[in-house]
Amino acid sequence: MIQSVDRAVRILTALQGARRMGLGELATQLELAPSTVHGIVRTLLDHGMIAQERDSGRYRLGPATLRLGNVYLDTLELRSRSVPWAEDLAARTGVAVRTAVLLAGVDRDLPERDVIVVAHEPRPGGGRQMNEVGIVVPAHACALGKALLAFDDTALPETDTLRSMTGETITDPARLRDELAAVRAAGIATEAEEAVLGEYGVAAPVGDHSGAVVGAIGLVVTQADWPLDPAAADALRATARSISRELGAASWPPAVTERPAASA
Template structure:
């Protein structure tokens, strides 16, 4: 790992979470000397990755991060392949549809890369870019169940996972039991585990290598939970069709052996 790059990424991640931070706050969070952080901050400022507010002197993410995000979305084949199927799935079920991928690194989060609003639902927020703890949502559980590389994020040495609501699964052992059940049926569920009043159903999407590429899921209103077989079948068909377009040899994805830790 290149130390300076790691520190720069940690600064960007800190600003993502806190929105605005002063130099001293950044230094304290990264456990580094302010002079060290200042040098990296100046470089990020020069490249537009962060910006400094004139009145407070605090730092926030800069416009260049949006440009990188847009390029990522434009070049993500999962997103482009899922859009027409998500539109059809929303029309068939009357529900909003999200497509997500697992974020690399610590934390065990997923990020929404495509969002199809529920039909006739009036004005709705675009949810692209929303980050949710993987263990607290159906999309994340579908990803974790079929991606062994994501499971180490939950090796918490007995510590409970982050709680979002009173229904969030915070016991790693209980989560692993649920992931095993998801692998058997190919579908994951959530019931008010990330947001009160929100339920979800999600299915994994495979790519040409036969492994996990992402997940697609329904956002289910409380009044329509549990979903009927029509919505379940439509979700399975969408996930299978997107996987086929990505070149997957089979669906659900094949679960590879968890990579061994390096010595």
């Protein structure tokens, strides 16, 4: 690992979580000398990756991060393939549709993985709705995340307890593993107010030509529409299967990516 690059990424990650931070706050969180952090910050400023507020002197993410994010979305085949299918799924079920992927990195202070929404199809006829692209949710607390974790054993958290988002969040890793086994058997994951109160959801994994899971697509359901109509769940499975087929998958659900065995 290249130390300077690692530190720069950690600064960007810290600003992502806290929105705005001073130099001292960054140095404390990263456990580095302020002079070390200052040098990296100046470089990130020069490249537009972070910006400094004139009044407070605090730092926040810069406009260049948006440009990188847009390029990522434009080149993500899962997103481009899922959009027309998500539009059809939303029209058939009457609820909003999200497509998500696992975030690649793991926060040093948070051993769990997160998912990030890369496409969002609003609920048909639902009036004004917020665009949810870019929303980050702990994987263990949402249906999209469970659909991904169930088929990627390498992404399972190695921790004694999981973050609690609501009183319904699964915080016991053993209980999570039991639920993920059920997801693998059914090909579909569920959530009930585990990430956001009043929000329910179902999701299914999406695979590609490699046979591995590369994302998940899910339905966002209100309490009034829960439990979900079985026909909507069947439509979700069919959609995940169709997207997987377009991405070159030979079968669905995807194969489980196993964690390498520990060395003796």
